[in-house]
Amino acid sequence: MKSVLGQCGIGALLLLAVLLAGRLQDFSSLHVGSGAQMASAAAVVAAWVGWTARAAWPRRRDDLPHDVGGILVVHASQTGFATELAERTAAALREGGVRVDVRDLAGLGASDLATATRALFIASTTGEGDAPDGAMAFQREVMRAAPDLHHLTYAVLALGDRDYEDFCAFGRDLDRWLHARGALPWFDRIEVDNGDEGALRHWQRQVTQLAGAAEQPDWQRPAYQAWRLRERLLLNPGSVGAPCFHLALTPDDPAHLAWEAGDVVEIGPRRARGDADVLPHREYSIASLPADGSLHLVVRQQRGADGLLGSGSGWLTALAAEGDAIDLRVRRNAGFHVPADARPVLLVGNGTGIAGLRALLKARIARGHLRNWLLFGERHEQADRLHVDELERWRDAEQLERLDLVWSRDVRGPRYVQDRLRAAAEPVRQFVADGATIYVCGSLAGMAPGVDAALREILGDRAVEDIAAAGRYRRDVY
Incomplete structure (x- = not known):
């Protein structure tokens, strides 16, 4: 009780003062035989102390019989930054002697939340306010459900970029959903604009305090x-x-x-x-x-x-x-690495997106994995051949199983890569059925949502979300 009052004793003592001073006339009649009144007053005090203790710090491990212990650190990342921050958060907690379970939101279910009492969520937003690709299944299946999370204390670090209209949209949605399901915030949501170091320092200090760890050097991006x-x-x-x-x-x-x-x-x-x-x-x-x-x-x-x-x-x-x-x-951007095995890959991109796709193809060819299909789009065939000569050499050497080039300004056949996808619907279905992983790299405006819409038309919404959750639909878009 001493530690409880040390954290939240002001509220409890104020209430006691009211009971003892402001209501003294009531206590003058409290003698042997008025135990019901005394018990009622004691219950009020106990309730207040209990509520403020709950708000002051996370519950102890023995508060719930199914508490897995420690703190759940959950990341939802598109380009790897949220994952990197989750690892730093976990390290800060371990420095304070706290047990940590680091999890990807892609693999988190309602049953995991049912057994956790403390959780930190680090959530990126991608595209125009979307959840990261790997988090779509959680958004669809868990966030549309109505689990009781009154046992959970949590905090959210939302990552975003104010250049986009729906800044930190997924992190905000996740925070609102947790609160609506009864979870109790440890502290207010922290929003990070484009890696803002001040916001990251604020999160770090909150985490350090939660862990009871010694002061640590401020997080900095690794030196150039x-x-x-x-x-x-x-x-x-x-x-x-x-x-x-x-x-x-x-x-x-x-x-x-x-x-x-x-x-x-x-x-x-x-x-x-x-x-x-x-x-x-x-x-x-x-x-x-x-x-x-x-x-x-x-x-x-x-x-x-x-x-x-x-x-x-x-x-x-x-x-x-x-x-x-x-x-x-x-x-490191592990979410866009090539599969370790020889499964097929379907690569789709436009413009400078050829950069990421070129590296993936080089890695596949170096490993002898040759079931590679690339759809690439630019403006004019004669002037906009961004490494296309190299792509054609790979195709001719049978290191690239199929190469579809789409020239939007030459207006011969489908204008964009998403149109070419639709025109090749049956081969796309077969490639995916063969276990293909899909990679999309290039512009966020137009191309990426267009490709996503085409894939959903070809495969169905559920199938697209399932392959994303399985790590078989990966995007590096900007």
Whole structure:
């Protein structure tokens, strides 16, 4: 009881004061024989202390007979950042001696929540307010149900980007659903805009306090490594679209030539050569393998409405000169890695999405896994051949089982990759029936939702959500 009052004794003592001072005339009649009144007063005090204790900190392990112990740390990630933060959260909790069970929301069911009393959720939002691909089954099956979660204390870290209209939509939906089912928040939802370090520090301190751990250094994104721009090649001369470049970078330390196909890089752009200030990072899909000897990117030059170069693309495609230092770090993106076995893969993308798909194909070919089908779209066949010559060589060498190229401005047959998918509905069904994993890389606007709609028409909503939950529908869209 002493520890309870230490945390929430103010409320209890105030109530006692009211009972003892403000209602003194009632207590003057409390003598032997007025036990019912005394019991009633004691019950009120006990109820208040119990409620404030529940709000003050998580319940003990023995509060429920089915408590699995420790804290459930759940991540719902699209590009791997939520998973990375879940691992950091778990490490902070373990530092305080707390047992931790780290789980992917994709594999979490109502029965898991029924046996947990404490949970931390780290949830990304993708697309225009959507749940990550792997979380769709949880959203469909668990969040549409009505489990009683009054036994659960929780907190939510919602990841998003304010450049999109439905900022942190899935994290907010998850928070509202947990609360509506009776779960008690540990603290208010924390929202993170594009990796904002202040919000992440706030989450870290809350977690550290929950664990009772000693103060820890602030979380920081891992320090950038020193790389050099070695090559910049225009891929689309004569295109009606913005210039698109193939870039090759090498690290000052060769040991940093380490990543897997599907991983992404974070670049720290600068305003000009020699500028000491590093701007907010920009992410790009890696287009090569370490065995290539350099890290390849495919970057389209962007300009704002004012005509000024974008900070990331401008730095890489115009401001930095060959040989200049580039601040770079590789970030693991396990959700976009290739299968370890020889199952078929269906790859769909457009524009600079060829970067991520090219790396996946390189990895498959290197392993001798040749059941690869690529659908790729750009504007004009003559001007927008982003690594297409290489793709055709792979097809001719039977390292690429099928190659469908779609040129939207040449208007011959289907205009977009989603149209070509619909036209090939039966082969798509057969590929999926053969166990294929589907990869989508490229633009969020138009292409990604169009491909998703086409797949749902071909396979059915339930089948698409099932393969996503099984890790067989993976997207890297932006």
